[in-house]
Amino acid sequence: xxxxxxxxxxxxxxxxxxxxxxxxxxxxxxxxxxxxxxxxxxxxxxxxxxxxxxxxxxxxxxxxxxxxxxxxxxxxxxxxxxxxxxxxxxxxxxxxxxxxxxxxxxxxxxxxxxxxxxxxxxxxxxxxxxxxxxxxxxxxxxxxxxxxxxxxxxxxxxxxxxxxxxxxxxxxxxxxxxxxxxxxxxxxxxxxxxxxxxxxxxxxxxxxxxxxxxxxxxxxxxxxxxxxxxxxxxxxxxxxxxxxxxxxxxxxxxxxxxxxxxxxxxxxxxxxxxxxxxxxxxxxxxxxxxxxxxxxxxxxxxxxxxxxxxxxxxxxxxxxxxxxxxxxxxxxxxxxxxxxxxxxxxxxxxxxxxxxxxxxxxxxxxxxxxxxxxxxxxxxxxxxxxxxxxxxxxxxxxxxxxxxxxxxxxxxxxxxxxxxxxxxxxxxxxxxxxxxxxxxxxxxxxxxxxxxxxxxxxxxxxxxxxxxxx
Numbered sequence: 001x002x003x004x005x006x007x008x009x010x011x012x013x014x015x016x017x018x019x020x021x022x023x024x025x026x027x028x029x030x031x032x033x034x035x036x037x038x039x040x041x042x043x044x045x046x047x048x049x050x051x052x053x054x055x056x057x058x059x060x061x062x063x064x065x066x067x068x069x070x071x072x073x074x075x076x077x078x079x080x081x082x083x084x085x086x087x088x089x090x091x092x093x094x095x096x097x098x099x100x101x102x103x104x105x106x107x108x109x110x111x112x113x114x115x116x117x118x119x120x121x122x123x124x125x126x127x128x129x130x131x132x133x134x135x136x137x138x139x140x141x142x143x144x145x146x147x148x149x150x151x152x153x154x155x156x157x158x159x160x161x162x163x164x165x166x167x168x169x170x171x172x173x174x175x176x177x178x179x180x181x182x183x184x185x186x187x188x189x190x191x192x193x194x195x196x197x198x199x200x201x202x203x204x205x206x207x208x209x210x211x212x213x214x215x216x217x218x219x220x221x222x223x224x225x226x227x228x229x230x231x232x233x234x235x236x237x238x239x240x241x242x243x244x245x246x247x248x249x250x251x252x253x254x255x256x257x258x259x260x261x262x263x264x265x266x267x268x269x270x271x272x273x274x275x276x277x278x279x280x281x282x283x284x285x286x287x288x289x290x291x292x293x294x295x296x297x298x299x300x301x302x303x304x305x306x307x308x309x310x311x312x313x314x315x316x317x318x319x320x321x322x323x324x325x326x327x328x329x330x331x332x333x334x335x336x337x338x339x340x341x342x343x344x345x346x347x348x349x350x351x352x353x354x355x356x357x358x359x360x361x362x363x364x365x366x367x368x369x370x371x372x373x374x375x376x377x378x379x380x381x382x383x384x385x386x387x388x389x390x391x392x393x394x395x396x397x398x399x400x401x402x403x404x405x406x407x408x409x410x411x412x413x414x415x416x417x418x419x420x421x422x423x424x425x426x427x428x429x430x431x432x433x434x435x436x437x438x439x440x441x442x443x444x445x446x447x448x449x450x451x452x453x454x455x456x457x458x459x460x461x462x463x464x465x466x467x468x469x470x
Contacts, residue, residue, distance in 0.1 A: 009087075028113040031386065034408060038196075042087070046182035048111075078099075078103055133156065139156055172229060189203065216389045217383070240273065252280055255284075291307070291337070299343065308348065315363065321355040346374060351381060351425055361429075369436065
């Protein structure tokens with residue numbers, strides 16, 4: 001019988017860190033910014049853990065910040081394992097490098113978007129032993145099974161005899177239905193709450209991986225190369241059933257890059273969810289140019305309560321430069337039809353992309369007020385490693401250590417506006433949107449519809465306001 005090494009999968013932790021970062025080894029747009037809409041469960045790590053456990057490999061998940069571990073307490077846990085794998089985040093990469101500097105007697109592995117994008121640099125600096133590039137599940141499995149012989153393992157880079165070895169890429173997982181469901185029993189699901197469901201734990205579910213679009217600020221194509229693989233509606237519904245019946249969670253975030261692709265498939269999924277009568281409420285990410293009226297009708301009937309759309313900018317120039325490729329008419333249609341269907345609308349906006357001016361940024365802030373969603377999120381555009389934006393600017397970012405890559409701050413500019421002014425415009429946009437009397441009427445209606453959630457929601461709002469303003 002094989003005696004496999006003990007594996008610890010963990011999220012990053014920095015000395016003195018009290019904030020959570022939005023990072024995931026499977027959802028590659030989650031690259032390590034400060035979480036602004038709540039605290040997400042570590043979906044990618046639960047996928048990896050499920051695959052390892054299926055093959056008899058002992059594994060534990062540590063999520064230090066929500067579990068209230070300090071840097072040194074997390075180190076003590078890591079000392080009991082043979083292999084330590086961190087999902088590397090841009091904002092606290094330096095902390096993860098320091099963490100691994102205390103574990104030189106372990107096999108130290110980074111995975112995730114940041115690690116994939118900067119694999120050569122990270123290995124050259126000796127910050128870890130192995131990097132998992134791209135989709136992690138089977139690369140991690142085969143690495144752990146094969147240690148220390150890594151020559152034939154696809155999708156990894158590593159150090160060998162002082163040299164960096166870059167093995168060929170691993171093909172994408174085409175049959176997502178063949179993956180085991182995430183090992184949610186290895187985490188404390190009660191810790192994870194988001195603004196949409198502030199009073200109840202939430203589960204993340206991926207019904208697809210990848211995205212066919214080309215947005216220059218998104219890292220998804222680093223992993224998925226504009227390919228999109230989908231799970232069958234039946235497989236997705238079986239996972240949702242498990243979440244409800246085994247884990248007692250009835251709030252779901254379908255976290256696909258774009259959930260609203262493929263009207264026929266989405267309607268079929270919604271029909272199956274209705275038939276199961278699971279009593280769930282759920283939210284998702286959508287695009288204003290892919291959502292349809294029949295889709296919205298089916299989604300509402302199946303329990304959808306909110307759609308998050310990325311608007312990004314009011315400027316046609318910026319939308320063209322970032323390859324977002326949406327129009328004002330599509331924005332207005334999606335917001336109007338979603339609202340009419342009784343589904344909440346959240347909109348995300350970005351300031352500081354190439355092509356932005358002070359006028360276009362303020363027009364974007366004004367557009368948020370015109371569209372008047374229930375919630376708006378304003379962010380400073382950030383060229384995360386792995387994005388086309390980063391590739392364009394990487395020579396200028398050669399000395400960047402990424403601590404301020406949190407969407408709320410910046411120490412550089414990609415347009416003609418100073419970092420200090422971008423920060424001022426961000427705060428100005430938040431104040432103009434949320435301090436309006438008309439917004440408080442919207443919020444009051446929301447609270448009256450769901451009074452039990454109001455205290456928890458205001459607590460999360462307060463915490464996010466501190467994040468934005470501090």
